[in-house]
Amino acid sequence: MCKIGFFVFCCRLLAVLKIKMYKIYATGWDLIVFSMVCVLLDSEQGTMWDLWALDWVHQKAECLRFCIGRSVTHVGQLPVSADIEYEFGTRNPYNFLQVTYYKLQRAASAAHTYFVANPSHLEMRNNIEKYRRMDGVTDEDFQDRESHNEKHWVLYDAALQLEANSEWKQAAEKWKACVNETLQQTEECRVQCEVSQLSPVFVFCPALSLSLLSCRQSCVTQVATRPGRISAQEDFLPTQLEHLHIAQFKAGDISGALQTLRSLLLFYPSDKDSLDNLQLYHETLGGDTESQSAQPAQVPFKPLKVHYIKITTVVSKQVTHLLSYPFLFVLSAGGPVPQVGVTITMDDEMLNGTNRVVLDGVMTEKECDRILQLASVAGSLGDGYRGRRSPHTPHETFEGLTVLRAVKVGGNDITEAGLRDALSSISVRTVLHSYFRSPSGLFITFTHLVCRTAVTDDQKGRLDLSHPVHVDNCLLEPETKQCWKEPPAFTHRDLSAILYLNDDFDGGELFFTNRDAKTVTARVKPSCGRLVGFSSGPVNPHGVTAVTRGRRCALALWFTKEKRVVDDVMIPVLDNMSSWGTMQIWWLFACFPIYCAWSVVMP
Ligand SMILES: O=C(O)CCC(=O)C(=O)O
Numbered sequence: 001m002c003k004i005g006f007f008v009f010c011c012r013l014l015a016v017l018k019i020k021m022y023k024i025y026a027t028g029w030d031l032i033v034f035s036m037v038c039v040l041l042d043s044e045q046g047t048m049w050d051l052w053a054l055d056w057v058h059q060k061a062e063c064l065r066f067c068i069g070r071s072v073t074h075v076g077q078l079p080v081s082a083d084i085e086y087e088f089g090t091r092n093p094y095n096f097l098q099v100t101y102y103k104l105q106r107a108a109s110a111a112h113t114y115f116v117a118n119p120s121h122l123e124m125r126n127n128i129e130k131y132r133r134m135d136g137v138t139d140e141d142f143q144d145r146e147s148h149n150e151k152h153w154v155l156y157d158a159a160l161q162l163e164a165n166s167e168w169k170q171a172a173e174k175w176k177a178c179v180n181e182t183l184q185q186t187e188e189c190r191v192q193c194e195v196s197q198l199s200p201v202f203v204f205c206p207a208l209s210l211s212l213l214s215c216r217q218s219c220v221t222q223v224a225t226r227p228g229r230i231s232a233q234e235d236f237l238p239t240q241l242e243h244l245h246i247a248q249f250k251a252g253d254i255s256g257a258l259q260t261l262r263s264l265l266l267f268y269p270s271d272k273d274s275l276d277n278l279q280l281y282h283e284t285l286g287g288d289t290e291s292q293s294a295q296p297a298q299v300p301f302k303p304l305k306v307h308y309i310k311i312t313t314v315v316s317k318q319v320t321h322l323l324s325y326p327f328l329f330v331l332s333a334g335g336p337v338p339q340v341g342v343t344i345t346m347d348d349e350m351l352n353g354t355n356r357v358v359l360d361g362v363m364t365e366k367e368c369d370r371i372l373q374l375a376s377v378a379g380s381l382g383d384g385y386r387g388r389r390s391p392h393t394p395h396e397t398f399e400g401l402t403v404l405r406a407v408k409v410g411g412n413d414i415t416e417a418g419l420r421d422a423l424s425s426i427s428v429r430t431v432l433h434s435y436f437r438s439p440s441g442l443f444i445t446f447t448h449l450v451c452r453t454a455v456t457d458d459q460k461g462r463l464d465l466s467h468p469v470h471v472d473n474c475l476l477e478p479e480t481k482q483c484w485k486e487p488p489a490f491t492h493r494d495l496s497a498i499l500y501l502n503d504d505f506d507g508g509e510l511f512f513t514n515r516d517a518k519t520v521t522a523r524v525k526p527s528c529g530r531l532v533g534f535s536s537g538p539v540n541p542h543g544v545t546a547v548t549r550g551r552r553c554a555l556a557l558w559f560t561k562e563k564r565v566v567d568d569v570m571i572p573v574l575d576n577m578s579s580w581g582t583m584q585i586w587w588l589f590a591c592f593p594i595y596c597a598w599s600v601v602m603p
């Protein structure tokens with residue numbers, strides 16, 4: 001197999017040389033190479049050569065699509081670069097528009113349109129609050145100006161809402177509309193792909209056919225991706241059908257439910273639950289299911305299309321799964337706490353949730369003072385965040401101290417004594433590893449010391465939070481209760497730990513909520529030596545109430561099960577503090593690029 005791959009590679013090399021000589025784009029070689037790639041891909045076991053060859057054909061297709069497509073597509077349908085696609089995809093132009101609009105109502109709608117796709121943008125949230133307070137701006141002005149492309153999302157959310165209120169008949173109507181709208185959007189997206197077929201040159205160019213297929217295939221994920229999100233909602237269409245099926249059943253529309261179930265079975269023909277349900281309908285309707293469901297008329301599928309979508313969603317499901325969960329990491333709270341003086345103050349039951357714990361006695365007053373002192377030294381020397389407004393609220397300032405900074409400002413003395421002993425990172429890890437009965441090792445991925453200080457005389461009528469509700473390893477979307485495991489969230493974080501250093505301030509309580517980000521399920525008041533540990537995933541949305549007086553300091557640590565994933569290059573310093581000096585830190589910097597290169601070569 002490898003030899004054939006190598007042969008293809010050589011063919012390709014010759015073809016490239018030829019192209020250079022004759023300055024033409026498409027040659028007979030393309031056809032030969034492409035056919036060989038097809039033969040290779042048809043075989044049971046592929047090799048890296050196959051993938052490289054396919055990648056080359058793909059890249060060439062992209063290039064041709066851009067160069068040739070330019071001359072044949074209509075005005076307004078010109079291909080654009082990935083940068084421009086990104087800018088429009090994230091709705092960045094609306095950020096500028098809301099500044100430039102003279103009319104307040106237009107500015108408000110531009111701000112809202114931008115915010116829909118960028119819900120964690122603090123400035124835009126503040127702007128929207130300001131617009132709301134302004135005379136002449138009403139609720140109706142906050143229109144999403146891109147919603148024409150996202151009608152199916154509006155229907156989707158409305159259907160969920162009706163379902164939550166047990167209004168099954170209306171929910172079924174909405175789900176049906178949502179399914180049809182989703183199919184229509186997918187079809188429209190595919191038509192856009194086909195615009196490039198206008199030129200006869202495309203008929204003879206296999207690379208372009210591949211590009212067209214790839215474009216058509218991407219429509220399924222595009223339509224299943226919410227504005228501003230990177231990942232698509234898994235199994236978007238089957239999920240809607242599942243909801244529709246339940247809503248129809250609950251609303252008493254058995255024949256409708258049966259038709260939907262049959263459509264669902266086209267996606268997953270061997271799904272046990274669906275087959276059981278089908279059997280049930282069979283028995284209930286006395287074997288008359290065929291006549292009632294011969295034509296799935298209410299959900300206008302053509303089998304061929306469904307088949308196509310099915311393959312795409314299944315593949316994307318597998319890929320997402322592989323990317324997000326290299327191996328399973330299941331915590332099981334309730335293990336022993338092997339450290340003298342450390343007590344369990346609150347467990348899952350008292351904290352009303354899963355994989356949460358509050359431990360006391362992790363540090364002494366003396367150790368807390370030592371770290372607070374360190375924070376002051378670093379602060380006075382000017383750490384990155386010093387005196388800056390908090391990234392979360394204008395009513396507090398924020399001081400942050402990374403371990404790197406601590407080592408630099410502290411010198412060896414603080415490095416050794418202050419960080420290793422006082423920060424107790426290693427004992428935090430040991431205690432949490434044991435309590436949560438972690439199935440694999442835990443590696444520190446990032447740690448920082450954060451102090452939040454209330455801005456004096458600026459606390460009246462505060463309704464905001466010191467840290468809005470969030471999940472540490474995914475982007476929480478409270479409206480749909482989904483959590484997206486994608487950047488900018490730190491998706492590799494598995495376990496979070498907050499070690500508190502003081503209690504001489506007002507407010508600043510840590511609280512946990514449900515996925516709606518509203519229903520508070522537990523509260524924790526910080527104090528010196530108190531450690532809160534919790535799994536970093538969607539079961540633990542949390543936030544911090546406003547700090548209305550004084551300064552609240554805490555050391556935050558995040559752990560990961562994946563040894564090679566880090567967001568702070570100083571981890572080995574914490575892991576082996578006693579044997580590593582400042583010199584080794586610089587040595588580490590030198591090694592890091594080599595380590596990165598190695599990771600690329602040996603994925
Ligand atoms: O300081 C706290 O209590 C929580 C901070 C937090 O949730 C975070 O930094 O992600």
Ligand SMILES: [Fe+3]
Pocket residue numbers: 470471472496542
């Ligand atoms: Fe957090």
